[in-house]
Amino acid sequence: MYKLPGNAGVPVFGDKSLEFYRDPVSFCQQRIEKHRSRVFQCRMLNRPTAFICSVQGMRELLCEKSNLFLKDPTDLMTNMYGDTIVTSNGEEACLLRLSLTSLFTGSCLESSSDYITSVCERCLKDLSLSGQPECVYSAFKRLGTELVLGLFLNIRAEEQPDLFQEIMQLCTQHWHGLISAPVNLKVPLWSSGFSTALDARDKLMVIIKDKLENDTQGFVGSLGSLPLPDSTSASQHLLLFISALIPKALASLLTSFTLALSGNKQARLRAMEDPDYLRTVLLEVQRLWPPFIGGRRIADQDTTIAGFPVPKDYGAIYISHSVHRDPEVFQQPDNFLPERWSGRNAGQEHFLCSFGNGPRSCMGTKLTDVFLKEACMYLLKHYDWCLDPPSQDLEYKWLPVSRPANPPTISFTRLDLTRSDRSDTN
Numbered sequence: 001m002y003k004l005p006g007n008a009g010v011p012v013f014g015d016k017s018l019e020f021y022r023d024p025v026s027f028c029q030q031r032i033e034k035h036r037s038r039v040f041q042c043r044m045l046n047r048p049t050a051f052i053c054s055v056q057g058m059r060e061l062l063c064e065k066s067n068l069f070l071k072d073p074t075d076l077m078t079n080m081y082g083d084t085i086v087t088s089n090g091e092e093a094c095l096l097r098l099s100l101t102s103l104f105t106g107s108c109l110e111s112s113s114d115y116i117t118s119v120c121e122r123c124l125k126d127l128s129l130s131g132q133p134e135c136v137y138s139a140f141k142r143l144g145t146e147l148v149l150g151l152f153l154n155i156r157a158e159e160q161p162d163l164f165q166e167i168m169q170l171c172t173q174h175w176h177g178l179i180s181a182p183v184n185l186k187v188p189l190w191s192s193g194f195s196t197a198l199d200a201r202d203k204l205m206v207i208i209k210d211k212l213e214n215d216t217q218g219f220v221g222s223l224g225s226l227p228l229p230d231s232t233s234a235s236q237h238l239l240l241f242i243s244a245l246i247p248k249a250l251a252s253l254l255t256s257f258t259l260a261l262s263g264n265k266q267a268r269l270r271a272m273e274d275p276d277y278l279r280t281v282l283l284e285v286q287r288l289w290p291p292f293i294g295g296r297r298i299a300d301q302d303t304t305i306a307g308f309p310v311p312k313d314y315g316a317i318y319i320s321h322s323v324h325r326d327p328e329v330f331q332q333p334d335n336f337l338p339e340r341w342s343g344r345n346a347g348q349e350h351f352l353c354s355f356g357n358g359p360r361s362c363m364g365t366k367l368t369d370v371f372l373k374e375a376c377m378y379l380l381k382h383y384d385w386c387l388d389p390p391s392q393d394l395e396y397k398w399l400p401v402s403r404p405a406n407p408p409t410i411s412f413t414r415l416d417l418t419r420s421d422r423s424d425t426n
């Protein structure tokens with residue numbers, strides 16, 4: 001058997017984490033070309049690590065061999081959110097998934113639909129009001145935040161603006177801790193981002209616990225009555241669900257959607273009239289611009305990926321950006337071609353990994369799907385839009401959540417107003 005292409009380098013000095021964080025896409029692209037292989041090794045987080053950039057490798061890691069590759073319980077996610085499903089393994093993870101699934105499917109999901117409609121209407125109705133180009137990423141992040149705080153905590157921006165604002169700020173501080181170095185250092189007048197984040201987490205936990213104790217309605221009420229492993233589990237999961245992570249991921253997809261269809265009136269009309277075309281547009285948006293760069297596991301025993309040996313204790317990282325551009329599966333991989341999903345790639349949605357894949361895939365996919373369709377339909381029905389100014393640098397950054405590095409600005413024109421303007425002049 002051939003060894004994994006590349007080399008794992010010496011401890012500490014051979015570590016490539018910083019190079020990866022600086023530009024993960026070039027990092028992978030250079031090595032794919034150098035090794036002529038979409039699976040290779042490097043030292044990441046000071047551990048020899050297999051990088052998986054092919055569809056076949058991703059399916060093996062996340063589906064067929066998911067029992068051999070485990071979540072890392074010492075991941076930074078545990079530092080920030082405590083013990084949640086995200087970093088659990090084995091029977092514990094199965095039981096948690098079983099319990100939590102009911103919150104994101106069936107009648108719970110159905111009962112969210114009116115709120116989703118109203119929040120889209122409230123946050124998107126004024127995009128053309130100022131007459132100035134809108135910074136779409138910020139507008140969509142606000143929409144995502146209103147969605148999660150309303151759905152998961154019963155806190156509505158229009159009913160409790162001060163509390164809403166306070167939680168939003170705490171979530172932002174908490175988030176910055178997640179992406180700063182885990183150094184808990186405090187001196188008078190200065191504290192590291194990580195320690196500020198831990199303070200924010202404590203304050204959020206007070207609000208969450210109060211909600212869990214006193215609110216019997218909606219998601220909080222249902223979560224409070226689920227069979228969970230211990231008394232802190234419900235609050236830690238709520239902290240995860242309301243964190244800035246989800247609004248940012250939603251804003252990432254909505255921004256990519258508006259950019260992909262800006263200046264293409266025909267595609268917008270077609271997406272508005274044909275739900276299947278909208279479905280293929282959204283698939284293509286998540287293929288080319290997945291919000292998260294990927295996910296990480298640790299090999300629990302000696303095994304193989306794509307025919308290469310992966311020893312026990314090796315890390316394994318799937319890179320969604322590269323998996324989604326695997327030319328074996330996606331022809332003209334860099335081109336935005338929604339039609340591929342009703343042609344050559346029809347029925348191959350399971351070759352994507354924007355929401356993970358296999359038994360540990362995202363639990364919020366259905367909710368996200370409902371939300372995205374609602375938000376996109378609102379935009380399509382009510383607006384024409386175009387980049388303003390027409391020439392902007394749309395180069396993406398991929399970490400921590402993907403989006404154009406320079407926030408793009410877009411001008412929206414209301415379709416209904418255009419129509420009434422037209423009839424006024426007739």
Ligand code: HEM
Nearest residue numbers: 085086241249250291295354355356360361362363364368
């Ligand atoms: C655009 C929105 C979202 C994206 C792109 C996304 C993406 C992902 C990805 C990539 C994973 C797998 C990570 C891995 O393989 O290690 C994941 C897991 C997960 N997601 Fe999402 N997610 C989104 C929204 C949501 C929402 C709205 C919820 C629910 C509140 C949610 C709940 C979860 C949970 C609980 C897991 C862990 C599942 C497990 O470990 O078994 N996600 N998500």
